[in-house]
Amino acid sequence: EASSVKNIGAYLDQVWDYATQSRQTAQSPQHRFAEIIAEVFIAGSDLSQQVSQAAAAYLYQKAKYDVQSWLVEHGAAGAVRVKMGSGEPMQRQGGYYSRVAGVHAFQNSPENTQRFSERLLAAARKSTAYAVTPLQGVFLGSELKTFQSNLSEHLRFLPVKDFAGLLHHVHESQAIHREDLNRAAEMAVESRLVARSRSLYELERLTIGTHEALYEQFLDELTDSFRQILYGREEDVVGIHLISYFIGRSIPQLRDRPTSRRTLGTGVERGQRILANIAEIIPLSKHGSLLRAITHNQSQAAILGVNQLTTGLFRATERFVQKAAEGEHRRIIAERLLPHLPVYEILSTLRLYQDRKGDFLRALEPAFPAGNSAFVALREDNDALQRYLPLFQQELLRCHGVNVNEFFTDGVFIQDLLPTLRPDLAVLLQKDLFNTDLDALLANVSGGVADEWRTEVKRLLHMPEQIHYWRSVIWGVIGDSIFQRVQSFAELATALRAYALTRAPSAAPAPSRGARLSPALAGFLRSARADDEMRGFLSSAIEYLGSFTGGNLEMPVSIIRAMHNAERIALIEESALPPGKLNLFRHCVLQIARLAGENG
Numbered sequence: 001e002a003s004s005v006k007n008i009g010a011y012l013d014q015v016w017d018y019a020t021q022s023r024q025t026a027q028s029p030q031h032r033f034a035e036i037i038a039e040v041f042i043a044g045s046d047l048s049q050q051v052s053q054a055a056a057a058y059l060y061q062k063a064k065y066d067v068q069s070w071l072v073e074h075g076a077a078g079a080v081r082v083k084m085g086s087g088e089p090m091q092r093q094g095g096y097y098s099r100v101a102g103v104h105a106f107q108n109s110p111e112n113t114q115r116f117s118e119r120l121l122a123a124a125r126k127s128t129a130y131a132v133t134p135l136q137g138v139f140l141g142s143e144l145k146t147f148q149s150n151l152s153e154h155l156r157f158l159p160v161k162d163f164a165g166l167l168h169h170v171h172e173s174q175a176i177h178r179e180d181l182n183r184a185a186e187m188a189v190e191s192r193l194v195a196r197s198r199s200l201y202e203l204e205r206l207t208i209g210t211h212e213a214l215y216e217q218f219l220d221e222l223t224d225s226f227r228q229i230l231y232g233r234e235e236d237v238v239g240i241h242l243i244s245y246f247i248g249r250s251i252p253q254l255r256d257r258p259t260s261r262r263t264l265g266t267g268v269e270r271g272q273r274i275l276a277n278i279a280e281i282i283p284l285s286k287h288g289s290l291l292r293a294i295t296h297n298q299s300q301a302a303i304l305g306v307n308q309l310t311t312g313l314f315r316a317t318e319r320f321v322q323k324a325a326e327g328e329h330r331r332i333i334a335e336r337l338l339p340h341l342p343v344y345e346i347l348s349t350l351r352l353y354q355d356r357k358g359d360f361l362r363a364l365e366p367a368f369p370a371g372n373s374a375f376v377a378l379r380e381d382n383d384a385l386q387r388y389l390p391l392f393q394q395e396l397l398r399c400h401g402v403n404v405n406e407f408f409t410d411g412v413f414i415q416d417l418l419p420t421l422r423p424d425l426a427v428l429l430q431k432d433l434f435n436t437d438l439d440a441l442l443a444n445v446s447g448g449v450a451d452e453w454r455t456e457v458k459r460l461l462h463m464p465e466q467i468h469y470w471r472s473v474i475w476g477v478i479g480d481s482i483f484q485r486v487q488s489f490a491e492l493a494t495a496l497r498a499y500a501l502t503r504a505p506s507a508a509p510a511p512s513r514g515a516r517l518s519p520a521l522a523g524f525l526r527s528a529r530a531d532d533e534m535r536g537f538l539s540s541a542i543e544y545l546g547s548f549t550g551g552n553l554e555m556p557v558s559i560i561r562a563m564h565n566a567e568r569i570a571l572i573e574e575s576a577l578p579p580g581k582l583n584l585f586r587h588c589v590l591q592i593a594r595l596a597g598e599n600g
Contacts, residue, residue, distance in 0.1 A: 045293030077185035142177030225312030305355025
């Protein structure tokens with residue numbers, strides 16, 4: 001949770017107090033502290049689902065600084081290491097294996113040399129020789145990382161030379177970073193007040209980097225937009241994450257890891273337990289994702305077609321620049337915001353996953369109560385996308401070390417120079433990022449292009465269409481089931497929220513006795529896991545609604561409708577997909593993962 005990461009110093013204070021009290025007579029508090037806690041592990045994936053990937057990465061950097069400065073103040077520098085969960089695509093953690101990191105952006109050939117001479121000045125032509133893609137994924141950063149999941153899957157098939165080079169690079173960068181941290185910590189302990197503040201500034205530079213107040217303000221806007229689109233406002237009760245949640249519960253599991261978050265009831269008395277089970281899920285704006293990170297990303301990006309890495313990003317950019325001075329917004333975006341963002345991964349995942357037509361989401365919108373602000377915010381995000389995409393494309397080329405003004409005309413990359421780029425960059429810098437037609441990409445390209453380049457670009461352009469095809473097959477299997485569950489849950493959650501607001505906050509519901517459950521609901525409660533959050537929610541919802549009737553034979557129509565929705569959800573949850581459709585579903589999910597290179 002973001003609050004836990006932000007308040008990590010308070011947790012360390014509690015551990016320190018216990019270490020001081022439980023140490024042996026001749027043992028120092030620092031030694032005892034190191035025995036209790038040797039590592040602080042921050043789950044980057046789960047944090048990204050709560051506040052967006054960019055905000056989660058910044059929170060991790062700040063938490064690392066808080067831990068290191070806390071250790072310096074308590075004389076325990078070097079006793080505790082900070083580690084981040086790594087090995088997943090950028091939408092979750094960012095520790096993936098990049099095959100283009102450090103590779104030249106422009107391809108050297110006689111044909112390309114001719115294009116450069118016709119289109120570029122001498123200085124720009126020279127810059128193409130040293131333009132390389134910056135470090136990405138596991139190559140980037142010097143933190144202690146785990147090698148797991150997607151990263152491990154890729155490392156299995158690496159040539160020995162490349163694998164050894166990766167391990168050497170990671171080891172050396174981590175060793176140098178560790179030495180720098182220890183040196184800054186020693187300076188803080190042994191120096192006077194002025195030098196101590198300088199050493200703490202050095203710690204900040206090594207962990208957070210350059211302090212940018214404008215970027216922090218932008219991250220606040222991004223977190224707000226991200227959470228509104230996924231989880232809605234409090235008055236909405238639910239957001240589009242509800243769709244992802246039921247998709248996640250339907251995905252055939254290929255791993256032994258849970259798909260949803262396990263939560264324990266907090267109430268002791270039965271009435272309080274009922275309230276606790278309901279409050280653990282709704283409203284979503286308070287509790288965030290109900291799914292584990294892998295399933296959340298798989299459901300939302302791969303199957304629903306809403307790219308998670310960029311959710312709320314363009315709406316947040318629009319809202320942020322509205323506060324800037326007139327005429328300054330482009331400069332602020334280019335100089336103060338975009339250098340902090342993973343623009344290559346943003347453009348790449350947007351092109352692959354984003355369902356530009358929004359057919360699947362539009363079909364599910366009627367399942368939500370009218371006026372849900374999550375859909376309004378999502379439409380604003382899509383409207384702002386086209387306005388700011390050119391700035392992201394310019395930043396992509398700028399981070400390769402060239403002057404973008406020489407390669408862009410009216411915000412568009414010179415299309416005749418596309419064949420000079422690597423194929424993966426060419427499809428990201430074309431005029432229409434979402435174009436999938438090779439002829440349209442080459443419409444403004446003069447002369448011939450290499451057959452190898454043409455073949456690879458055609459393959460990359462076809463990938464979004466293939467993903468869309470497999471996504472369509474999946475929705476043909478689960479579309480009706482997802483719509484019914486989303487509609488029933490949204491109506492049930494809205495009714496529960498309305499009843500909760502009419503009851504006094506301190507009043508616990510009196511559990512109804514002798515309530516007769518429908519066969520579908522009773523069957524679901526018997527077959528579901530004891531720690532299944534949906535089981536606890538539905539059983540508590542039935543008891544909670546029953547407490548309003550007070551044993552009367554006549555029940556309000558609204559309560560009858562809400563109970564019917566609970567039974568409808570249980571009926572669909574209880575019914576499993578036939579083996580044939582289940583295998584088809586699994587096949588489509590694996591095809592999408594392999595196409596995008598995110599299996600594992």
